[in-house]
Amino acid sequence: MVTPAVSNPAPSLLDRLVLPTSGAWANDARKGALARFREMGFPGRRDEYWRFAGGDDFAAPEPEEAPILDMQGEAPVFTGLERLKFSFRDGRFEGTMPDLPEGLEVSRLADAGQADLHWARDLYGVLEAAGQSPVARPFAALNTAFAPDGLLIRITGKVALPLNLIYCHDDPRSDAMLHHVLRLEPGAELTLLENGPAAARLNTVLEVDVAEGACFHHVRTQGRDHGRRAVTHVFARLGQESVFKSFTLTVNGTHTRNETVIEFAGEGGVAHVAGAAMGDGRMGSFIHDDTVFITHGAPGCESRQVYKKVLLNGAVGIFQGKILVREGAQKTDGYQKSQALLLDEDSTFLAKPELEIYADDVACSHGSTSGGIDEEALFYLRSRGVPAAEAQDLLVLAFLSDAMDEIEDAAITEDITSRLEAWLARRRG
Amino acid sequence: MLEIKGLKVKLEAEDKEILKGVDLEVPAGAVHAIMGPNGSGKSTLSYVLAGREGYEVTAGSATLDGQDLLDMAPEERAAAGLFLAFQYPVEIPGVGNMTFLRTAVNSQRKLRGEEELSAAEFLKLVRTEARKLRIDADMLKRPVNVGFSGGEKKRNEILQMAMLQPKMCILDETDSGLDVDAMKLVAEGVNGLRDAGRSFLVITHYQRLLDHIKPDVVHIMAAGRIVRTGGPELALEVEHNGYGDILSEVA
Numbered sequence: 265m266v267t268p269a270v271s272n273p274a275p276s277l278l279d280r281l282v283l284p285t286s287g288a289w290a291n292d293a294r295k296g297a298l299a300r301f302r303e304m305g306f307p308g309r310r311d312e313y314w315r316f317a318g319g320d321d322f323a324a325p326e327p328e329e330a331p332i333l334d335m336q337g338e339a340p341v342f343t344g345l346e347r348l349k350f351s352f353r354d355g356r357f358e359g360t361m362p363d364l365p366e367g368l369e370v371s372r373l374a375d376a377g378q379a380d381l382h383w384a385r386d387l388y389g390v391l392e393a394a395g396q397s398p399v400a401r402p403f404a405a406l407n408t409a410f411a412p413d414g415l416l417i418r419i420t421g422k423v424a425l426p427l428n429l430i431y432c433h434d435d436p437r438s439d440a441m442l443h444h445v446l447r448l449e450p451g452a453e454l455t456l457l458e459n460g461p462a463a464a465r466l467n468t469v470l471e472v473d474v475a476e477g478a479c480f481h482h483v484r485t486q487g488r489d490h491g492r493r494a495v496t497h498v499f500a501r502l503g504q505e506s507v508f509k510s511f512t513l514t515v516n517g518t519h520t521r522n523e524t525v526i527e528f529a530g531e532g533g534v535a536h537v538a539g540a541a542m543g544d545g546r547m548g549s550f551i552h553d554d555t556v557f558i559t560h561g562a563p564g565c566e567s568r569q570v571y572k573k574v575l576l577n578g579a580v581g582i583f584q585g586k587i588l589v590r591e592g593a594q595k596t597d598g599y600q601k602s603q604a605l606l607l608d609e610d611s612t613f614l615a616k617p618e619l620e621i622y623a624d625d626v627a628c629s630h631g632s633t634s635g636g637i638d639e640e641a642l643f644y645l646r647s648r649g650v651p652a653a654e655a656q657d658l659l660v661l662a663f664l665s666d667a668m669d670e671i672e673d674a675a676i677t678e679d680i681t682s683r684l685e686a687w688l689a690r691r692r693g
Numbered sequence: 694m695l696e697i698k699g700l701k702v703k704l705e706a707e708d709k710e711i712l713k714g715v716d717l718e719v720p721a722g723a724v725h726a727i728m729g730p731n732g733s734g735k736s737t738l739s740y741v742l743a744g745r746e747g748y749e750v751t752a753g754s755a756t757l758d759g760q761d762l763l764d765m766a767p768e769e770r771a772a773a774g775l776f777l778a779f780q781y782p783v784e785i786p787g788v789g790n791m792t793f794l795r796t797a798v799n800s801q802r803k804l805r806g807e808e809e810l811s812a813a814e815f816l817k818l819v820r821t822e823a824r825k826l827r828i829d830a831d832m833l834k835r836p837v838n839v840g841f842s843g844g845e846k847k848r849n850e851i852l853q854m855a856m857l858q859p860k861m862c863i864l865d866e867t868d869s870g871l872d873v874d875a876m877k878l879v880a881e882g883v884n885g886l887r888d889a890g891r892s893f894l895v896i897t898h899y900q901r902l903l904d905h906i907k908p909d910v911v912h913i914m915a916a917g918r919i920v921r922t923g924g925p926e927l928a929l930e931v932e933h934n935g936y937g938d939i940l941s942e943v944a
Binding site: 638640641648663 | 796797800
């Protein structure tokens with residue numbers, strides 16, 4: 265099949281990308297992904313799940329420049345936590361691996377991909393490929409084909425310390441692709457933290473296989489690097505009685521699209537996904553897109569989506585969330601909430617909540633709202649002596665707290681909340 | 694303390710005059726009550742004094758210790774010592790009651806150029822005051838007024854008053870929605886705050902609250918004006934005869 269992107273004589277990102285040299289297993293996976301991508305092509309505005317913002321930011325042959333973020337002496341998030349640190353600069357692992365506790369195996373894709381055989385063969389690009397149906401995710405296939413680096417992580421026990429992937433970039437035009445694979449063996453437990461500005465343009469895939477009885481927590485912050493363009497993908501497969509929780513905080517960014525694709529493959533699984541995004545279009549465009557697809561393929565599973573966006577000065581928030589309940593997935597409990605707080609009349613929230621249900625004994629609900637600040641609450645706070653700007657920020661934090669509360673670890677919630685408070689206070693000046 | 698002269702106010706949205714020339718003076722240390730039938734403008738008066746949007750002052754003035762209230766933002770009025778106990782306290786999901794109290798106390802201190810209270814000082818103060826009003830730790834932890842009963846909401850208003858130590862307290866129908874026990878508790882809280890430097894303006898429909906919070910002066914408000922002023926016996930008169938007699942007298 266010839267895609268418009270290929271038939272178009274204009275330069276394409278595809279011409280610029282080079283398949284990394286790989287050993288047998290990775291080579292097969294990459295070639296398969298490239299074939300998948302060629303079938304799909306780059307998305308256009310006519311594609312149902314790209315009609316709000318388009319994919320040009322991620323498909324352009326060269327990324328737009330993104331200034332390096334000046335942290336102004338502020339310590340990065342998670343600094344106060346004891347954790348295992350893995351650093352990436354401009355999309356490449358750097359430094360040395362920390363000493364790993366028992367129950368944890370970590371290798372670099374850049375190294376392990378050279379081998380003839382690796383355990384990740386059963387997952388790398390496999391969960392991504394499964395997640396391409398019924399909705400195509402072309403940038404994820406592109407990532408599987410071309411991502412030069414990432415971590416392959418196998419967890420066989422309960423790992424007490426969180427793993428922290430810390431990103432930074434030095435090159436204002438860096439164009440990074442990272443592909444991480446996690447395999448939680450039965451009964452294993454892990455917390456994964458991600459933070460830092462990874463690149464001017466970023467495309468990530470995180471494939472997570474949570475085996476029966478295993479438990480995975482994920483907390484991610486997408487920071488204040490305003491020029492960022494990022495398309496991220498999480499593909500998760502959940503075994504029987506497993507738990508998957510993922511929270512993302514997003515502040516600024518020119519265009520961020522976070523895709524989450526979850527499939528319940530065993531009974532009694534639990535998946536909670538949440539996002540809090542705050543966008544101020546004052547410094548340029550802000551588009552934030554949460555696209556979620558949860559497939560209940562087994563009975564008795566619980567899914568919960570909580571997405572909150574605070575938008576001002578022409579910021580655009582997008583939510584595309586779907587719950588698909590397959591035939592036989594009885595006793596499904598699906599919940600979806602997407603809300604936007606519009607702080608002015610210039611901002612836009614576009615929401616597309618979807619339920620598709622083929623079982624007859626399920627409880628599924630969704631709610632999507634957008635509205636302004638509660639004037640009654642604002643006056644109440646001001647009448648108690650809280651200045652208007654501070655009162656508004658307090659209400660903004662209150663609005664986001666529903667999503668923050670989805671974070672399992674109270675210390676992390678507090679850390680992230682205090683970051684947001686500081687960010688809001690700095691904006692007030 | 695509080696001086697209102699010829700205050701005329703209309704609703705911005707409807708171009709409708711609600712207050713048609715209110716004159717009222719509450720001296721330091723005094724407790725004044727305003728009674729009146731529904732729609733007489735009592736609540737409007739309290740909102741205008743607190744600085745709520747949606748009202749336009751077309752004439753007159755309101756000052757607190759000589760400072761022009763009407764020219765100040767709501768938070769500045771609060772910092773200057775004005776406090777309105779709401780008839781319908783607002784629920785704020787996501788903001789913990791404790792955070793709310795601490796933010797309010799410290800915001801006012803900051804606006805007045807005073808030092809903020811330390812966490813320990815604040816905690817000690819809030820525990821002492823909460824205990825008097827039988828507000829337990831759970832109510833302090835919960836989001837502001839969310840899931841509070843009518844009585845709990847009103848007690849929470851008095852707790853804020855006790856924490857903020859205003860000099861001019863306006864109570865807007867604080868008795869509405871309260872049973873006798875809750876009303877006693879609220880009244881005890883208010884009476885505990887009475888002193889020579891603090892004044893109260895108690896707005897109510899009924900005389901019963903005034904059994905517990907004894908006023909020095911009672912005003913009757915009707916159709917946007919104070920139509921009669923007298924001693925506590927005026928409240929009893931209303932209780933026995935209703936507003937009809939008074940209103941026909943002044944009509």
